[in-house]
Amino acid sequence: MKKLLAATAAVALMTGAAGAEDIKLGVILGFTGPLESITPSMGAGAELAMKEVSDSGKLLDGSTVTSVRGDSTCVDAAAATAAAERLVTTDKVNAIMGADCSGVTGAILANVAVPNGIVMISASATSPGLTSAEDNGLFFRTAPSDARQGEIIAKVLQDRSISSVAISYTNNDYGKGLADSIQAAVEAAGGSVSISAAHEDGKADYSAEVGALASAGGDALVVAGYVDQGGAGVIRAALDTGAFSTFMLPDGMYGNVLEEKFGSELDGSFGTVPGTDSAGGATFLEMATAAGFDGSSSYAGESYDAAALIMLAMQAAGSSKSADLAAKVMDVANAPGEKIYPGELAKGLELLAAGTDIDYVGASAVELIGPGEASGAYREYEFKDGKITTVGYR
């Protein structure tokens, strides 16, 4: 009897440690709500990575990975928490890819992930607040914090010898957060911000707002708004009154409509938008098209990377448990090691199994910094003869 028990226990241990299992990954995104137009591609991106890994049969002795979707709603923290709770306690997911919006991500992290010790990798939460969130080392993101964009913008301004700017931001969390981070970064770099004032979206006329900005002065106007909303109105009014002629345009202001609306009036203005010249982006686009979804949709590539990182970390840790893989995420994401691009997950898994270090590059040129967030690759562009022209990558 004793022998039998010992043998059973040994077999159980063996299967637990090395046998193939069916690993479940939670995909919590706002499939309903304000982001419902981009979340299908994000979910498809994450599931593409899972399929690639399952098909390869190389993860932890041929384990398969299945996705369990949950709806974060993007705005309702209670609903998001309930969805995550269900995934963790009922479906027993090993880790979570998500959530999408910063608010619900913070709620799930504090209420579900940390108490249950579950790793979370978000592909799109960009709030600077999450950098300092209490996460016990369980939270990562493949999207850069907005604070990072502030630093990039400050650097771009510095390189162009623009020392004093006025900031006009759209009156919401995104605009305010971004304006604050730009102001902090510019002032830290020794520049000055003459005014940081909000504008409301959807007004007919922004000459009053521009009047105040012009009165404060500055070498350039930073418009932290939306290209289809008040941001374009502010630029129009500033150009018409001759208040500013140089504009710095953060990510929300990127769009080809600027070429149509302003043409060469914007010559000399410049901006930054998340983007990379890494080969991985193009490969991912092809893979997405083959899989039948739009890979150029916002954060689709980051979602693929988030899911891929979780699975690579499992392989590196030799365990599918969150407690083990959490420590390995930074290792597989960063140098040193062999570079792994989209479509090469099988190769990555093999190398890890052989004990070789890898540096996951993926679709969005992943490089995790600080407490585990993307350093953020930005494309700097400039208006030349009325056209958006890429200057370089940062």
Place this chain on the structure above:
Amino acid sequence: MDLLNALVALLNFVVIPATAYGAQLALGALGVTLIYGILRFSNFAHGDTMALGTGFVILVTWWLQSLGVSLGPLPTAFLALPFGIAATAAVVLLTDRGVYRFYRRQKAAPVILVIVSMGVMFVMNGVTRFVIGVEEIRFADGARFLINANEFKKSTGLAEGLAFKASQAQTIAAAVLVVALLFWFLNKTRTGKSMRAYSDNEDLALLSGINPERVVAVTWIIASGLAVIAGTLYGLDKSFKAFNYFQLLLPVFASAIVGGLGSPLGAIAGGFLIAFSEVGLTYAWKKVATYVLPEALAPDGLAQLLSTDYKFAVSFALLIVVLLFKPTGLFKGKSV
């Protein structure tokens, strides 16, 4: 030189925008005041009449543009104005037939008519959005500037630029023309005189043989003409968006009431008063002050009394002050 710079900055950011905006408000307020004086109720649907009329003008403008018709340096919309006014007047007259006439015959209290006009407002609001959409539409064409800011800087050597948009000049010119025509009509023509008589004393006017239905119809036609012109000028100068016209109702009513409801002169004065207060109180005076004042006195802050978010609050505050201290308005209109 500094004084000149200050003057140019003041003109560029305060005087010119406020004058154009004031002219648009004055035209809107004239329509409101006319209906109040003659039909004796506050027409809440006026803002949406402006939107509907401008919508018609935009549709005709597009049609004209597709035919290749243009006015050269002037916006094509001016050519479309008569069509817009005719269509809007037809809609408004039909509304009067179908809705207001019933209440007029009942001798309904003004407050009931106000509520009725709110109903009309919601319907027009919906119809406008249904026909032309909720998106922002720019339909201005022709020359954009009389004085371009950058060229002004270059040719004068001043640090400040002066921009005078063609749409602003057109607005001011059109407002002067329309107001002159309206006063001539009210004071010199037989129909105008009968309208004033009807407004002063309805019973006496009826006794002297004035046809009330005719007076009412003419009032609606003139009011819709004013509304369409005001709406089109506003849309040309800024941009057309149905919701913005709905929001315009507040400053328009504030102008009419501040000037004195029922007084055409008051509506004009009220329009400019509201416009200059809105722009002046929310302007950051730092730049002008830095030019004018000696260096030691120049302000560190923005010298801005109110953030630009509070533009509408200025209309409200003025309205309350006037109603408290001079309920009949600056030009002795009817008390509300």
